Amino acid sequence: MSVAVYPGSFDPVTLGHYDIIKRSAKMFDHVIIGVLNNTSKTPLFSLEERVNMLKDTVSDLDNVSVESFNGLLVDFVRQKNTNIIIRGLRALTDFDLEMQMAQSNRMVAPDVDTVFLSTSLEYSYLSSSVVKEYARYDVDLNEFVPKCVVSKLLDKMK
Ligand code: ADP
Numbered sequence: 001m002s003v004a005v006y007p008g009s010f011d012p013v014t015l016g017h018y019d020i021i022k023r024s025a026k027m028f029d030h031v032i033i034g035v036l037n038n039t040s041k042t043p044l045f046s047l048e049e050r051v052n053m054l055k056d057t058v059s060d061l062d063n064v065s066v067e068s069f070n071g072l073l074v075d076f077v078r079q080k081n082t083n084i085i086i087r088g089l090r091a092l093t094d095f096d097l098e099m100q101m102a103q104s105n106r107m108v109a110p111d112v113d114t115v116f117l118s119t120s121l122e123y124s125y126l127s128s129s130v131v132k133e134y135a136r137y138d139v140d141l142n143e144f145v146p147k148c149v150v151s152k153l154l155d156k157m158k
Contacts, residue, residue, distance in 0.1 A: 003082040007034040011043040016123035020088040035068045056148040074109035
């Protein structure tokens with residue numbers, strides 16, 4: 001069975017993430033979304049909130065599950081008995097950082113490979129940060145985040 005891990009902060013999950021999730025769910029038997037409990041960043045949403053929003057978002061996809069993890073990504077990937085990481089690429093600005101991450105992961109875990117999926121054009125500008133900025137103003141968030149995230153974002157901004 002082919003299993004892949006799609007890691008990230010997902011603060012919050014956007015339609016850009018969801019697009020990558022749906023496409024990878026067609027490529028692998030099982031996709032595990034790994035929500036990073038990153039102590040160096042202060043997220044808007046707690047780990048539990050981020051995990052729950054993702055669970056709601058992927059509830060219609062049978063072969064996708066959501067878990068959180070601490071520490072090294074490659075350790076989490078190995079715990080899940082796989083060696084495939086999925087990451088999304090939007091623009092050149094992502095490329096530098098993503099390449100650096102993929103290569104440093106391969107330094108410590110040469111058997112682990114990163115598969116990059118390029119963003120769909122309509123989401124190429126979309127990031128969790130942009131969405132959080134829009135949420136402060138009167139912008140319709142339905143175009144950017146799954147339905148279950150819209151009200152949670154608006155509540156947070158109150
Ligand atoms: P991280 O803090 O690990 O970058 P993010 O939640 O911001 O976590 O992103 C997780 C992954 O999803 C990254 O590989 C990122 O490049 C990708 N991603 C984010 N937004 C989009 C998008 N709009 N289209 C495609 N990939 C995206």
